[in-house]
Amino acid sequence: MKVTVVGAGLVGCLLTCFLARRGHEVTLYERRSNPRKAGAERGRSINLAISERGIDALRRVGLDRQVLAGALPMPGRMMHAVDGALTFQPYSADGTRAINSISRGDLNRILLDAAEAMPGVEVVFDHRLTGLSEATGTLSFDTPGGPVEVEKAQVVLGADGAFSAVRAHLQWRPGFDFSQDYLDYGYKELTIPAKDGGYAMDPGALHIWPRGSSMMIALPDPGGSFTCTLFWPKSGPGSFADLDTPAKVEEHFARHYPDAQALMPDLLDDYAHNPVGHLVTMRCSPWQIQGEQTVVGLIGDAAHAIVPFYGQGANAGFEDCVELDRCLAETGDDFAAALRLYQDRRKRHADTIAELALDNFIEMRDRVASRAFLAQKKVEHALERALPGRYVSRYELVSFSTVPYADIRPRLTRQRTQVAAALALLTAGLLATRALLKGPRAKP
Amino acid sequence: MKVTVVGAGLVGCLLTCFLARRGHEVTLYERRSNPRKAGAERGRSINLAISERGIDALRRVGLDRQVLAGALPMPGRMMHAVDGALTFQPYSADGTRAINSISRGDLNRILLDAAEAMPGVEVVFDHRLTGLSEATGTLSFDTPGGPVEVEKAQVVLGADGAFSAVRAHLQWRPGFDFSQDYLDYGYKELTIPAKDGGYAMDPGALHIWPRGSSMMIALPDPGGSFTCTLFWPKSGPGSFADLDTPAKVEEHFARHYPDAQALMPDLLDDYAHNPVGHLVTMRCSPWQIQGEQTVVGLIGDAAHAIVPFYGQGANAGFEDCVELDRCLAETGDDFAAALRLYQDRRKRHADTIAELALDNFIEMRDRVASRAFLAQKKVEHALERALPGRYVSRYELVSFSTVPYADIRPRLTRQRTQVAAALALLTAGLLATRALLKGPRAKP
Structure with missing residues (x-):
């Protein structure tokens, strides 16, 4: 199939790699100039944290080692009190697992290079999407040389970020739910x-x-x-x-x-x-629309922009690419069916990480400074070490696993129930043991 | 002040009447042709129900009698069972209060005539808003004769409905919350x-x-x-x-x-x-934005489109006009201050009627068919007759009063508490009376 991807940011480039690997011809349009020639914008989200979900996606296209080579592992948080006192708190029970600080620009360049090197991929810069007709499949772009039209695009995937132009063109279709907060x-x-x-x-x-x-x-x-x-x-x-x-x-x-x-x-x-x-949270539904000539889909921030407080924006977008790739495999590369399946499976996970990210802002700016929070984390890590793989904290499930986001809360509830039951059994056992050791009471 | 109102629908026309009465010069732009020359659209919301809030607003500009002269009072609901059996249920305790069926087209023509007859009002048809710069106050319109620009508009009020073009131009401003469901x-x-x-x-x-x-x-x-x-x-x-x-x-x-x-x-x-x-619910915030040259405000469906199941869409929009007029009076016609005050006071009421309208769909399509519902309404009406003005049903408070929407739920809770207390006292009194009447028990 000939596929049009709009947006050569992190998700658009990775998506292009996945699609090209499946044998599709991809044209990737980007509104900005070639980032390998232009400078970075000042003060806009210079670095980000890549964790297991992102690494897993990169591994599938063979880019994990290259990306991690330029990353700095951060195995924990360092809290700075007003008096300068420092408190380190590891993210994982054994202290070895880390989220990885990486430059957004470097990561984008690696992904862009990888996408461009794939067979059947063409990257076109300085093309800003101004129109999209899902009836005829016509795309309109503003370019430095004037307006350009592309006709009969069969598959259009919007990977163009929180302020997606693709989504903006779908927004006024009746039945398109949308919110920005x-x-x-x-x-x-x-x-x-x-x-x-x-x-x-x-x-x-x-x-x-x-x-x-x-x-x-x-x-x-x-x-x-x-x-x-x-x-x-x-x-x-x-x-x-x-x-x-x-x-x-x-x-x-x-x-x-x-x-x-x-x-x-x-x-x-x-x-x-x-x-x-x-800092905005954007939600919308549906993520895919079947027009007469075209199927249009949304992915990454274009489908679900979230606040940055769990460090999961890029990771969630990369996971979208893995899921869409899986759905294409399951449907024999029928894009309309695959995009519907991808939305059915993925929407609730995107909604969940949006909520978790909002919640984590309060944790980071306020709760991490309290002794009770640090003590609780120590207990949690002790449980994790005592019950490896059976008791895992929320932070670890979000950052160091690929357990789908919406499955994390039920799992945490189950874990807590099991720990409570185990503690009750343990207490009963201890009491019984003590009673036995004391022996029968002397009769009066 | 020179004021620009966008949208000559029900709310735009009534708003123009209120503004002209305060001495402002109003230009009212409408994207459609003059409705007194063109025909109505087929099958789009031909009639609506005007109730107390709408009538109160019309009364203030002297249009209530003229509007009600062409309206048909509906003092209750007639339920049709599948077998054709009819059940009438009055909306008010005494059966005299009615909501009023009126043709949207007729109502619009009355309001348009009234607006046009006011001094300082100009109505311009066939002007579709295509651009709005709150920095310079420039408005762009598409017209049959080509594009038209209006410069340095000081006050722009968007009364252009659920799919408001004014709101669409504010939507991408950072900090503008918006949802469509x-x-x-x-x-x-x-x-x-x-x-x-x-x-x-x-x-x-x-x-x-x-x-x-x-x-x-x-x-x-x-x-x-x-x-x-x-x-x-x-x-x-x-x-x-x-x-x-x-x-x-x-x-x-x-x-x-x-x-x-x-x-x-x-x-x-x-x-x-x-x-x-x-059927869409639209919410947004803020309803007013202070630009360098211009203040822009939203009113009616443009600020808060709701579903039609409480018959309150137009009534709520008319109530907006009354509140904005009041805020202008309180601020000495400082539009920026008045629009902020209007939003502060009005937003929570708009949010409340949006929820009530959604809830009422379930009541209308399902609950009204049940005997339990009809019995409950009879008890409610009996209480209303027994405690006139002290026990008033939700339907009456929404449709036959101007109690602000968000104040209705607390009032219902208070009423129910009082009735429960009264019933408890009554029961205690009855028991005491019965004990007294029986007289002292014979001693054994």
Whole structure:
């Protein structure tokens, strides 16, 4: 089949690899210029965390080693208290499993190179989708050379992100459910540069400054720097709107992030010039529409954009590619049937990770700072070590397994029931043993 | 102020009346042609029910008598069983209060005439909004004579319905929350023509054929006919997709709506040619945006489109106009401040009626057919008569009062608590009385 993929971001490129491997001819359209020629945008989501779901997908197209070679493993969180005290908390029971900090740009270039190298793949840059008729299969693009039309596209897959142009063209079809929900929080990226030729903080951790209603995080970059991200309210006290002068910013950092401030020589310049990004959850249904001439599908953020607090946006999009590939195999590459099957199976998992990601914001900015939370994590890890493979924490199931997202909650409930039953049995056994050891009571 | 209103439907015209009365200059743009010259669209929401909220708004601009003169009061529901048995259930305790069936076209023409007759009002037809810049205040329109631009609009109010073009231009602003949720049901209009020069059924009722998972309703038209509306699933057994041949339609009506079928000579023609409409709930926030040159606001369905099952869509839109007028009065006609105040006050009421309208679909298509429901309504009406003004049913509070929608549920809870307390006191009193009447027991 001839397949059109819109969007040469992470998911569009990986999807193209999967499709080309199945023998399809793929044309991949991208609105931006070739990223290997143009520079990166300033302050927009510079790095991300790839975990087991993403790695599993990359492994299937033989890209896992190449990607991980440039990644920095983060086996735990490092919490920064206001007084500079550090607390490390491993993500897994044995402390060996890690999420991997990677540059979005590097990952995109690897995937783009891989897609372009596949037979039957053509990548076309500087093409912005402006029209889509699922009746005739006509696609319209704006290009530097003027408008361009592509006729009779049989399969169009929108991998064009949260603000998908493909989805925008489906949105006004009757029966198309859609929602976009913004948080009252924005994000802004800052930098902690390399110091004395090395990392200024431990590069083996995701750093968090939990401050209750706000937070900052930092992920290590390959070159020795850290990319920090502020997650602050958009308005009100301590918000981006509130802290609008260099003096206020300096004073706020001195009070809330003094250890980081000492490592940020460019703080005021970064703060003044990097944009405030928005945090949005997008849901829609259906993810596929069968037109007269064309079948149109949505994948990745275009189908289900989520907030970044579980580090699962790219991982979930990569998992979409694996599922669609599986559905194509099961349906003999009937795209209409495969896309329906893919939606049937995948939608509830996408809805689940959207909720988990929202919940995790509260955990990261607030709960991780409490002693009770740390104690609970220690108990959880002790249980995991005592019952390996039988008791697994939510974080591990999300980040270090490919258990489908919606199956995680029932599994956690089952685990807890089993542990409670085991504890009850253990207690009964202990009491019985004690009674036996004491022997029969002397008769009066 | 110079105000631009987009959309000369029911809410746009009434809003224009309120604004002109406050001394503002209003230009009202409408995408359709002048409805007094063009014909009505076939089978699209021919009539609607105006109740107290709508009448209260019309009263304030002196249009209530004129509108009600052409309306048909419906003081209750007439349920049609499959065997043709009829059950009438009054909407109010005393049976005198009515919702009013009115032709949407007639109501629109009355409101348009009234708006045009106000000083400072200009109505411009055949102008479809294609662009809106809240930075510069530039509006772009498509017209039969080509594109037209209007510059430096200071205040733009979108009263352009569920598929609002004004809202579509705000939708991609960061921070704009939006959702559209379709029911899996569609609607289709049919006609019961006049018979022997009169109504073929009682014109003093809203007729319902409750059929569990589906229903039909009928509202009387001024000319002696009834406009019927089918609310059927879009797919599956007994759906519009399923019943796709004249034979299947006839057979289905003979089994489920035999009494109505006997009164519908044009059933097959209506069914084949009238479109299937969609039922959608649209929510968004904010309803107002302050640009550099312009303030933009949303009102009526453009801000909160709801399903029709409580007959409150137009009534809620009219109530919006009253609230915005009040906010303008309180802020000295500062539109930016007034629109913020209007949203603060009105949003939760719009959210509430959206939920009530969804809930009422189940009541209409299913619960009204049960004896338990009718018995419960009788008890409710008896309580209302016993405690006039102190016990009022939900239906009456929605349809025959202007109690804000979100205040209805707390009031119902309070009423029920009071009735339960009164019943407890009454029971205690009866028991005490009985004990006294029996006198002291004889001692053994």
